[in-house]
Amino acid sequence: MYLLVLVHILQSHLSAAQSCPALCACTYGESGAAALRSVQCSDPGISAVPINVPADTVKLRLEKTPITRVHRAAFYNLSELRFLWLTYNSITTVHPSSFVNLKALRELRLEGNLLTSFPWEGLRDMPRLQTLGLHNNRLSSLPAHAALFLPNITYLDLSSNRLTILPVELLDLWFPLQGQQGAPVQRRILGLHDNPWLCDCQISMVISLSISYGSPVVLMDQLLVCRMSPGQLGMLLTQTELSRCTxxxxxxxxxxxxxxxxxxxxxxxxxxxxxxxxxxxxxxxxxxxxxxxxxxxxxxxxxxxxxxxxxxxxxxxxxxxxxxxxxxxxxxxxxxxxxxxxxxxxxxxxxxxxxxGVSRLSRLPKKKSQKTPPKSTSKYRKPNQTPTNVPSVRDNQILQNVTPPSIKKTQAAPNLSPRIVPINKYIKRLKLNLTDAKTSTSVKSSPEPPDNSTTALLSKTLV
Known part of the structure; x- marks a missing residue:
């Protein structure tokens, strides 16, 4: 029975050794109840990322090898990988899709390589990544869009590179303005030392905010060296008079x-x-x-x-x-x-x-008509308007044919005044006419008798 168990253990070790990549060492460790596999490849004869790394590997270390590039989907089969160390190699290029399917990765280290740029957009394939080490490379600039892929990074080491300025977008991420952050601010550890920083407002702001009380950023080394211009020698920030942000x-x-x-x-x-x-x-x-x-x-x-x-x-x-x-x-x-x-x-x-101005025509309100005409002459009257105190055409015709007594008296008096003769003379003539009816010629030759009013007056006198 004892021999059977020993054979089984030997077979398991042999199978594990056979699955480990050449020139690499594969070991098991205990983490609670689960066994963790670690693969380390540091032989100078390795010139490319191994493709037969066991799928259950949790930690992979490729160190001190002549590897120059990391190709597309180099770690696609390592879905359980949590730690990836690619330190002190000769890597100059990292493909943006190198880290596809690394959903569980927590730590990525690329220290001691020859990187002049880093594919920041590749970080979206590692949603749980918290540690990113880029120490001792040849990075000369940080693009503004890098801030889009760093919100979950709590440890970022950019020391010993060739960085000169920090984009404002990164400063807004690390030092959000008061009242703009929606969630509690994460504390971050930054490594910015050993870079030829320009002595400008951005780097000055990092220093002043990092030493303030309750700052969300902790610098690994606060003795940063900066230059007033690209051609000048470096000096400590504490010894220079920096431009103050306004x-x-x-x-x-x-x-x-x-x-x-x-x-x-x-x-x-x-x-x-x-x-x-x-x-x-x-x-x-x-x-x-x-x-x-x-x-x-x-x-x-x-x-x-x-x-x-x-x-x-x-x-x-x-x-x-x-x-x-x-x-x-x-x-x-x-x-x-x-x-x-x-x-x-x-x-x-x-x-x-x-x-x-007026955007569209509107109907004006109607004006109320005046009941009484204005006190003015007839030439200012409206054509269709007839005043109430002016007689109509029919009334004018009647007034022309019928003259009221008051108007008749006033008109007759002036006409009779030149024709009135002494009353005694007319009475004498009237008597003569009554006695001799045949003397009509004398009457015709006599002056014309007065009008009806005069006749009426004479008749009253005779009576």
């Missing part, structure tokens, strides 16, 4: 603009600060004093970032920006904010735009 200051050209409908308007703002701030435009509200019904359609989309604007920096620390609005409508009216931002802070300035 928060942006924004000054708009105008604060209120009133422009007619359909016109063209240019809004401008100027900003100063160090580092040179970047400018953005945001429309925060719609104008509601006029034509409110036209603005409610877009008010639910505010605030809104504006993309069509231009900005330029004539010199370091100064930047200006303009936004052009052509063919103004009521939807363009509102409040625009110009935001200036750098690593020291954010400032903004509002500009209110008002659009005046």
């Amino acid at each position: 928060r942006p200051s924004v000054q708009p050209a105008v604060t209120r603009v009133i422009s007619p409908l359909g016109s063209n308007v240019i809004l401008r703002c100027d900003a100063t600060g160090y580092p040179t701030p970047t400018l953005t435009w945001i429309k925060t509200s719609a104008y509601t004093d006029c034509c409110k019904q036209d603005n409610l359609t877009n008010s639910d989309q505010l605030p809104r970032n504006l993309d069509s604007f231009m900005q330029q920096s004539p010199r370091v620390g100064v930047r200006w920006s303009i936004i052009s609005l052509n063919g103004l409508s009521y939807k363009d009216a509102g409040e625009y904010r110009c935001l200036a931002r750098n690593m020291a802070g954010i400032s903004e300035a509002p500009i209110k735009l008002r659009v005046v």
Whole structure:
């Protein structure tokens, strides 16, 4: 029985030795109840990444070999790999897809190689990665997009490279502005020493913030060496007078603009600060004093970032920006904010735009007609309007044929005055006419008798 167990153990060791890559050493260790496999390859005869590494390997070390490049999907079969050390080789190139399927990787070390660049986008294939070591390479720059793939990295060693500046995006990741971070800030350990840093605001900010109370960043070595210019010798940051960061200051050209409908308007703002701030435009509200019904359609989309604007920096620390609005409508009216931002802070300035004019025709209210005509002559009267105190055409005809007594008396008196003769003379003639009816010729030759009123008056006298 004892012999059978011994044979089984020997067979297991032989099978393990057969599965281990050539020129590599494979060992087992205990981590709790699970057995962990570790593979170490450090023979000078290894010129490429081994392809027959056991699939259950947890830790792989390729050290001190003449390997020059890491090809695509070099570790695809190692889905359980947690530690990958590629230190002190001659690696100059790492393919962006070298780390595909390394979902469980926690630590990646590439110290002591000849890397001039690193595929930062390859970090998205390692979502659990926390440690990244790039010490002692030839990295000369850090791209701004590297900040997109470093949010989970808590240990980053960039020491002993050729770095000169840090992008603002990395500083925003490591030192988020107050009130902008959504979750608790992670503490990070950074290795930035032994690089020829330029003595600018960025590196000065790293030093000042790292030594402040409660800082989320801890530097491995705070004695950083910087140069005032690329041709000068290095000196410690503590011995130099660094440029101090200044928060942006924004000054708009105008604060209120009133422009007619359909016109063209240019809004401008100027900003100063160090580092040179970047400018953005945001429309925060719609104008509601006029034509409110036209603005409610877009008010639910505010605030809104504006993309069509231009900005330029004539010199370091100064930047200006303009936004052009052509063919103004009521939807363009509102409040625009110009935001200036750098690593020291954010400032903004509002500009209110008002659009005046008539966007569409509206029905005017009817005016009430006057009941009484105005006191004026007939030539100012409307053609179809007849005053109530003016007689009609029919009434004028009746008035022409019928004369009231008052008017008759006033008209008869002037006509009779020159024809009235003494009453005694007419009485004498009347008596003569009564006695001699045949003397009608005398009557005809006599003056014409008076009108009816006179006759009536004479008859009354005779009686």
